[in-house]
Amino acid sequence: MAGQKETIELEYILNTTPGLLFNRISTASGLSEWFADEVNIDGKVFVLRWEGSEQRVEQTVRKENKLVRYTWVDDEELEGEWFEFRINVDELTGDVALIVIDNVDVDEKDDLIEIWNRQIDTLKRGLGSI
Incomplete structure (x- = not known):
């Protein structure tokens, strides 16, 4: 069924600090x-x-060193859609x-996971985390 959406949640362990990671997910330069x-x-x-295409998002939620949510704007296909980055620190290991968290078309799920x-x-390389 075209257009059916599913929310995916992907977790990546990074060798960095919450502050450094937050800068990479919450600022234009990052x-x-x-x-x-x-x-x-x-x-x-x-x-x-990206390679000639342009999209616009608004940072609609921002909690310092915790999470950032971006909502797509100026795109009828993506109107009201959002994606979110959360930073989680394991209390025991410090990881x-x-x-x-992203909303994806069910038929594009595998492709979008691969893109993420x-x-x-690329983010890990930039952080020296690989």
């Missing part, structure tokens, strides 16, 4: 290191560019995990 080719800010909107995996690999 996001441009791993998430998009170029990220600019237009008011409250982050303008994301820092990045949890990615590649993006997070």
Whole structure:
């Protein structure tokens, strides 16, 4: 069924600090290191560019060193859709995990998981976490 959505939650253990990770997921300069080719800010909107395409998101939730949610704007197909980054620190081991929550079309789920995996690999390299 076309257009059926599913929420996915992916967890990645990163060898970094919550503060350093939060900078990479919550700022234009941080996001441009791993998430998009170029990220600019237009008011409250982050303008994301990849190989000639452009999309816009607004940072709608921000909790310092904990989570960031971005809501897609100016795109009828994605209207009201969002994705979220959460930082979780294991109390026993001190491991820092990045949890990615995204809403995906069921028929595109595997492709999107693969895209997230590649993006997070880039993030890990940038953090020296591989």
